[in-house]
Amino acid sequence: MTVDDTLIAARLRAVGCVFADEEAVLIVEAAPPGDVREQLIARRIAGEPLEHLLGWAEFCGLRIPVEPGVFVPRARTAQLALAALTVTPERGRVLDLCCGSGAIGIVLATRGPALDVYASDSDPAATRCAARSLPRVFTGDLFSALPIDCRGAFDTIVANVPHVPEGEMAFMPYEAREHEPEATRNGGSDGLDIARRVIDEAPDWLAPGGSLLLEADARQTDALGSAFSAHGFDVRIERAEKRRLGTVVVIACLSG
Secondary structure, three states, rough: OOOOHHHHHHHHHHOOOOOOHHHHHHHHHHHHOHHHHHHHHHHHHHOHHHHHHHHHHEEEOOOOOOOOOOOOOOOHHHOOOHHHHHHHOOOEEEEOOOOOHHHHHHHOOOOOOOOOOEEOOOOHHHHHHHHHOOOOEEOOOOHOOOOOOOOOOOEEEEEOOOEOOOOHHHOOOOHHHHHOHHHOOEHHHOOOOHHHHHHHHHHHOEEEEEEEEEEHHHHHHHHHHHHHHOOEEEEEEEOOOHHHHEEEEEEEEOOO
């Protein structure tokens, strides 16, 4: 680390930044000495997410554009993106639903130009971010945002829907509570309000034998399994690595 890195890291560490050394290096990279750098440091000390200050978030080894007010993709969601890669045909059509910054869709697009990637979200700020990297991004409520000719056409739908139970919202980290839209986290009383809507509507948009993938909390798997089964899906669960035991990926294939 340089002298500048070390001094900035000390300031960040003093306010409880866990990864102060790494963050200091990124701030030095982002802005030369002077007012702009000082503004970034002050905003980080005040609790703004580092990703919003830098304008990008690291996800699956890529730098994903992220603006202030947009949900920051989490490292745990890499499991969902990689699972989508494994079930999507090389020349398939895939939808990143509730796409936020488009992180999952961007990872999928790295497979190559033969994969037809769509993305949608209800938040215009989020779709503005996603459209910087993806060619087909739509703004609106779930599937209503999509062109009608996409019905029955997706080989894969992958969705990191809001799945935090409403009663647990107050326990979210400060950065998420204060700097990301509540709608990106609040999943209703049991965390599954949006997931149930997606499961209910997805069969009309999936091709025969297509897959729907959701990220969820391990406590939600029984309820999700019941919802999937009621709509003709065959379900399997992928559990996260040990250090993230609470996170699961639900992979559901539409029967027939």
